[in-house]
Amino acid sequence: MRWGVVVFPGSLDDRDALRAAGCVLGDEAVALWHKDRDLGGVDCVILPGGFSYGDYLRCGAMAKFSPIMEAVARHVRDGGLVLGICNGFQILCEAGLLPGALVRNRSLSFVCEPVTVRVETAETFFTHGCRAGEVLELPVKHGEGCYVADEATLAALEREHRVVFRYTDRAGRPTPEANPNGSLQNIAGLCSAERNVVGLMPHPEHAVEHLTGGADGLRLFRSVEAWVARGAAAGPAASAPG
């Protein structure tokens, strides 16, 4: 399959995402420049981690106006796959492609550490290779990862099974101690109503090799590969809500 990783000025984990998709998975992976207006026919777009445009105003607030984001929005409307990691998740929320927002960590400090998250639904292109309820270890590293949304949005997310990952302890309990940033309902990642856009704060691209700290993220990327392969065989990729 073909992955595209968007490079904004200030993107930092773009090279890591390209390595995960290209070197580790062995797929075709291309960098997409923020000034481009075309996605070059990629199957899945990754909006990577970093501080796009410095994020001096508000995380993701500038990136949503970049030319490439128009193409990303079109890709989403056409049912294409988009994955937003960390700053990419923030951008997706700013751009209205996912609901809610990510604000300053409750601790007011940047946090870089491994966390455990529970897979809440296997009904997405990103998690269908996992079982719901399974616990994965992935690193987080962010200063503004506290997920907030109004009550109606939170209720809808839960009702429609759109919370994809939740911070939990190793036993899968969503405790306050397991929540690194104060996110409401321990939400670590979610998907769009059509389930083709996934955003998450943890970094699966930093968990693809045992040498550098675990390979739980690899299964998520493999899910996307399998999804695309199946879609290529069977037509459109969107799945019914689970």
Place this chain on the structure above:
Amino acid sequence: MSRAVSAEVADEHGLTREEWGRIVALLGRPPTLEELGVFAVMWSEHCSYKSSRAFLRQLPTRGPRVLQGPGENAGAVDLGDGHAAVFKIESHNHPSFVEPFQGAATGVGGILRDVFTMGARPIASLDSLRFGSLDHPRTPYLVKGVVAGIGHYGNSIGVPTVGGEISFDPGYDHNILVNAFTLGVAPADRLFRARAAGVGNPVIYVGARTGRDGIHGASLLASAALDATSEEKRPAVQVGDPFTEKLLLEACLQLMQGDDIVAIQDMGAAGLTSSSVEMAGRGGMGIVLELDRVPLREEGMTAYEILLSESQERMLLVAQAGHEAAVAEVFARWDLEAAVVGRLTDDGVFRARWRGEEVCALPVAALTEAAPVYRRPAEEPARLEELQRLDPAEIPEPADHGQALVRLLESPNLCAREWVYRQYDHLVGGNTVVRPGADAAVVRLEGTRRALALTVDCNSRYCRLDPYLGAVLAVVEAARNLVAVGARPLAVSDCLNYGNPEKPDVMWEFQQGVQGIRDACVALDTPVVSGNVSFYNETEGRNIPPTPTIAMVGLLDDVEAHLTPWWKAEGDVIVLLGRTREELGASEYLAVLHGLVRGAPPWIDLEAERRLHRLCLAAAEERLPRSLHDVGEGGLAVALAECSFGGPGLGVRVDLEQGIRTDALLFGESQSRMLLSLPRRHLGRLRDLARREDVPLTILGEVRGRSLVIGDVIDLPLEATRERWRRALERRLGG
């Protein structure tokens, strides 16, 4: 020409009357205000190394792997497969004391530029931080500000902060130390240097615009002691913009793939002035600057301000004539400005023009080669001999050794550093193999099976009690930390932090420190390839303890063979390599449990240390140990606890061989010792290797259970003890 100035103006610039006389004699006339400003920064201690230069020549700087020694933006060593490691450590002490967040942030920004200026992509950073006592009311504010500042810059630019050190001593109450280190990787045959060449070649300014920040940072802030008015020098601290630096980094590295650049230098201390003068000086060229073309951030700036601004995220480069458009195109892609601000000449003169007038016309050699060199008087302080005396009979054994261990594990210098490094992105780049918290960090070399190990070390209590031995031990500890992760030590970058060099006892400490580094680096075969001297770490007559911070880089041929300190498997045998002597002097134990800073630092035999390294590396190559850890501050008991605290969290049961005092056995800091665990079946082979290298080997016990059991004097529950160790720093900082 602008109007000449008088000797009084030179006083305000921090120049002595003697230096003023020398300037007038060199020029044959009094300088203009702009020229005086240029002299003041170029002849400042910070830029000219006038008090240290004569002594730094003693350091070993050559070796078969050295591609670039001291004198460039950073040093470089050959890694043997077409790659070069480019690295340097630098101080940002006074700015960080005056404004901790921006001071520390711009320290990181500056060292990153030094490295990518050489054509290297930065892949890892370290920081060595020294604060005053945690009981001093200002310390928590400074710690939080500095850590947040380092995080702000490092996290926003995508270079992982993979390790470092932080320590507390009342000697830094009024003058903290912030030493930042960065390592980058470049093709070995494509290192860029700051040597101007080619008459008529354009001088191009790239990056952020010039503002009024940081004027006289190098001369007045970095090259003078701090005092009660130092906070008023805040305007001399620069403000960092990591986003612009990230763009600058990418643009420079992209440009460096072509052949447009002749020379390049970061505009760091003394900004446009030092970058242009130094590039011209190294190449034996002259340079003309058109100050009207410098991109400015504010209205109404003067030529003087433009020349001396230390605004961050700027670079000066010399391009091939005719390549101006190619350079501009690359920078435009990254939304950065590139302005031709001058050209090279063959007259050896540094000229600056402003509004149709020549405001500077100074022979480059007068600013560089003719800068003063001082051999300042040096004298051993009288108090030292008294301080080194220690009568063990006056030191009572603790009533409860277990409680003594807990107090050490909770003490500011030995407790966990997690509170610090969880605020740093230590993962970005995807090559961090050993994360912060081990003896050294290990970073894989992208696309290879090899890896680099990095560490930064200094025990300033050792240096205070014996400035020579302390410096030797700083080098030795750094090397041992690299060996502990399975790496061969390659080379050093040193950051020499001392007090006021005009004081004979400080100058003596400095000379002793340089000799110590020299002797240890020669013995361990680790040349010094880059570094920095920071003098005037003095506040109202109080000088800091001598602090020669040693950053060392090592190489692992097989990244899979790296080691960590943590026990891996129940039942593994725990072995101590090296000999424990009855040495309590200068120890953390004496300081924490007895409130004493005295005695001589532990004894060292550099040849024995080398043999220990050879043994450990041979054992690691044969994959005998499952864990390896340096026995350092806090001694054997602390080292045993540390091995239990990480990884799977396994306990220990070890016996104590008697013969010396129990506290010395548990907490003494005898050198040349390593702690390792291994499966019992490998023990015979390890013994053979130890015999070959003539290193004493003692079987202490085994990895077992969930408690720390040491002889019949210590029995502590692992989990609860670890929590106290882990939370101590955060608790002391007040959350």
